[in-house]
Amino acid sequence: MNVKKDFPILKREVNGKPLIYLDSAATSQKPKAVIDSLTYYYENYNANTHRGIHTLSEEATDAFEKAREKVAKFINAERIEEIIFVRNTTEAINGVMRGFAHDYLKKDNIILTTIMEHHSNIVPWQQLAKEKKAKLEFIDITNNGLLKMNEFDGKIKNAKLLAITHCSNVLGTINPLKEMIKKAHKYAIPVIVDAAQSVPHMKVDVQDLDVDFLAFSGHKMLAPTGAGVLYVKRKYLDRMQPFLFGGNMIKEVHKDYASWNELPWKFEAGTSDIADVIGLGAAIDYLEKIGMNNVRDHEKELIKYALEKLSNVEDLEIYGPTNPNLKGGVISFNIKGIHPHDVSEILNSEGIAIRSGHACAQPLLKRLGVAAIARASFYIYNTKSDVDALVKGLEKVKKVLKK
């Protein structure tokens, strides 16, 4: 796969070297087609949706709702109204927390999550647990960075809600969701999935998984920032309350009360991020053309190659599974005795962009016994030569900083 040419930003240089972008788990780069969709929108049919009778508003509404259809088809939702547009994964999870879990959870109920979650799937539940005097429990990981399934089997029976990531943004671990959701449903436990690191990288089928709530961000899948998705299974849509109030989400407003708009608009208060949602539609078109199975195969091959190459780098420790079948396009690591910020800084001098820090997963880093990590993450535009550059860069890091 060679799609680098479709991404204008990958032509730029950083510190006099061609940019090698290995931070797609934070945000992906955007192909020309997506950028063009924004320009075209603003230059040709910029208008507010769902309100005007005029042509521009008609066209904008049509494009906006077409994007919803594309998203629904992309994750194989049964119905279009199961797709709610939000800003990002965090906002989507907060929406489930406020709109569903808040009424559903009672005192002493257990919210079950895992130690490998991003803060976005921990902090909202922490807040809710505090508010409702409920409990938040964590499933631990093995030394290979896989969930302890026996622990899950024991804890799920007593839980009231399961909030879990599909793919860890640090370890890369792809969790056995289908099996876990099946077990949760045996005890009638609704499941909320953080799919921020899975939907952009592999085929995710919400009906096959039988997931109840699923959250992801467009900006990690070639789309602009500001267009996130909350999928809610139809049977929960009627139980869910609006979590933002105001314009667009209403049907009728009186001085003393209001009634809500139809699904899914009752969950989309205020003017939506119209251009960026349309951009998400363009991103999905682009990804569909490549095919999500090809995206996954490409990344799997890269991960396999990178794991091999990195295992030859002395003093380098890799966190998470080393089996490419169980790992998304993310490799977190540390070089013994060197702080990841320094690793990242020196790689940057070679034009290589990686992430360093706590990767928004402080409880996991604590569990791993490290204060910070360096993380290289891959997407469709990365190649084996990017991996080679990374390995070469790491040798330079050691040369500069080794005591």
Add this chain to the structure above:
Amino acid sequence: MDIYSENILDHYQNPKNKGKIKNPSSSAEDFNPSCGDKIHMDVLINKDGVVEDIKFDGSGCAISQASASMLTEMVIGKKIEDVRKMEKKELLDTLGITLGVVRLKCALLPFKVLKLTIYSYLGKTLEEQIY
């Protein structure tokens, strides 16, 4: 890359005043949440109000460690009132490198901890915006 100057690397690899003071006049600690860098500082102030000794401890990137090392060298023998009034520019000039917004926090963490020790010694609260 320019930030790993010979001077910075020297202080990183052979930090000055690293360790603890047995009976410090004041101590403080802080960390940088974005990278987990942690700095602890002990300061010994004599009866004339002069910094007689200062030591730092902790872990972090080359910049935070080198900055802590240099900072301790800068304040030994100084009056606490002068340390209290010290501006971050002084430290940054001594570091002699240009830092972006993110790495600036690494460099200024020791500066913040130093100020915390002084303010706590004076029984005051640090109100200065460090970052």
